[in-house]
Amino acid sequence: MPTSAELHERRVAAVPRGVSQATAIYAQRAKNAEIWSEDGKRYIDFGAGIAVVNTGHQHPRIVAAVEQQMKLFSHVCFQVTPYESYVRLAERLNAIAPVAAPAKTMLLSTGAEAVENAVKVARAYTGRPGIISFSGGFHGRTHMGMALTGKVVPYKKGFGPFPADIYNVAFPNTYHGVSGEQSLAAINALFKYSADPSSIAAIIIEPVQGEGGFYIAPFDFLRALRELCDEHGILLIADEIQTGFARTGKMFALEHVGIKADVVTMAKGLAGGFPLSAITGRADVMDAASPGGLGGTYAGNPVACAAAHAVLDAIDEEGLCERANAIGRITLDRCNQIKDRSNLNCVGDVRGLGAMCAIELVKDTASAEPAPQLTQTLMKVANENWLILLSCGTYGNVIRFLVPLTASDAIVREGMDIFETSLAEAVTRAA
Structure with missing residues (x-):
């Protein structure tokens, strides 16, 4: 050995x-x-x-679920021959995600892939190109993910140029001297000097920053952000990839705040170690893309879906x-x-x-x-x-x-x- x-x-x-x-x-x-x-x-x-x-x-429940699924099939591609476990998992996520009902869910493989597709559906629904993200935020290692991420080293250094129409503003970090009011003022300044709000499709934010340092977005700020998005017809995307699935004491961190997002991205804790991610959003938003515009060969892998059902059961029953x-x-x-x-x-x-x-x-x-x-x-x-x-x-x-x-x-x-x-x-x- x-x-x-x-x-x-x-x-x-x-x-x-x-x-x-x-x-x-x-x-x-x-x-x-x-x-x-x-x-x-x-x-x-x-x-x-x-x-x-x-x-x-x-976890014994996850091991048993994966073993049982492996006896049936490991991959057929949902877009070719769909399967019940994907549909049932979408139904379960639609019921629990902090988005306004009716909701719809698509499954993917990684958190970065979830973020990419959240941006796609936001642009398809609004017909707008712009996306606002926050300093210190982390949204993945794809080019769109890097563009949204608010930290250069090591995530962005040497990998540009990045997609256009991405705007980064200060995250409300009270320990480092940035209040929620200052962060909102930075968004309003962006609207005044750089991008008209009518050109912004979505604002993406982690309710608690992950890679950025576990800074908790003030709840009043998140409520004000929801109001700002409603005022200008902008979608609110909650990146719950690291905060999701009971980590913060609720299934999703946004539940602490009492507001709904238009789209929620999730991954990490969803499938207990198997590569699976999801985006859950308002049905009208999720249906904006044309048939064939969304998907992926491995998206919603059946073995990972079996694990995810076991995870949700364990969170609830334990x-x-x-x-x-x-x-x-x-x-x-x-x-x-x-x-x-x-x-x-x-x-x-x-x-x-x-x-x-x-x-x-x-x-x-x-x-x-x-x-x-x-x-x-x-x-x-x-x-x-x-x-x-x-x-x-x-x-x-x-x-x-x-x-x-x-x-x-x-x-x-x-x-x-x-x-x-x-x-x-x-x-x-x-x-």
């Missing part, structure tokens, strides 16, 4: 350097919130495959929305205790919604200057102590906690113990 070090040498020789990796840990098997490496070491997983396995690794809130309380309480420790002066902010939690590291709390090097050191030390962490943020100084929602309190607390020890060690190393 190869060691992780040996595999890493092979990886460097065989895989492009542009495909980055957060750790040098090579997974051999995983169960719930734990991963065992090729070296036989056990790690607590606080990344969940970047919010994909909200239901944990190898109370994973409530579980997300319980995990979030453990995580945020511990982070705030760490922030208050007298010998640590590196925690600038603690925030979270449900189990989508983050801690922002700074060089010192007085200056609030981002500390990306400390963040990288912390991730390395955590790995040495058998904890898997993920960073994020425009400045690379945010640790995000994405523990599977099926993790026990004991596992969550064990992971937080390791996190606190690792942070103290990282601070000492950086001194």
Whole structure:
């Protein structure tokens, strides 16, 4: 059996350097919130495959559903010979997504593909070209996804030119001095100086930014954005790819706000580790594209659909929305205790919604200057102590906690113990 070090040498020789990796840990098997490496070491997983396995690794219900579907067929292409599981999943998503009824859903394979198609249906419905997105937002690695994404390095550098008619405005980030009022003013300034609102098809926003740093959009701002869209005939696209499927304590983050989007993009947690994404939207919007204008060879793969049905069943029957809130309380309480420790002066902010939690590291709390090097050191030390962490943020100084929602309190607390020890060690190393 190869060691992780040996595999890493092979990886460097065989895989492009542009495909980055957060750790040098090579997974051999995983169960719930734990991963065992090729070296036989056990790690607590606080990344969940970047919010994909909200239901944990190898959930028995998902494994059984996938095994059963594999006995029937693995692929026929929905556009050639459709199948019941796709239709039933669309019906289920239509019923729960935060969009005005009646709704319709199309299934795809990746989050970026969902975003691409959300833009397509918005343009088809409105007859307008323009799309507004936000600084710090992340919407995928396709050219349209990169154009919408509000961070240059590493996502956009060297890959231009990007599609036209994309406008980026400041996200309301109160910790970094941007209020909701300022963000709305930036949109209105855009309407005055750069693009008439009659040319804008949609505004796309993450209710909680993922790669951007787990910043929570103020609820009043999102309500005002809904009103602004209604005033100008602009569609509101909620990117719930990282926030969806119980992560924030509700099935979708927009439910906290009490408004409806016109289109919702989703992926990641939808199918418990299988490649599946979806866009759910108002039926009139979703029907705007001509027959044949939407689709994809692998879109709505039947094995992934079987997994998604199992995920939705597990979330409902195991109370994973409530579980997300319980995990979030453990995580945020511990982070705030760490922030208050007298010998640590590196925690600038603690925030979270449900189990989508983050801690922002700074060089010192007085200056609030981002500390990306400390963040990288912390991730390395955590790995040495058998904890898997993920960073994020425009400045690379945010640790995000994405523990599977099926993790026990004991596992969550064990992971937080390791996190606190690792942070103290990282601070000492950086001194």
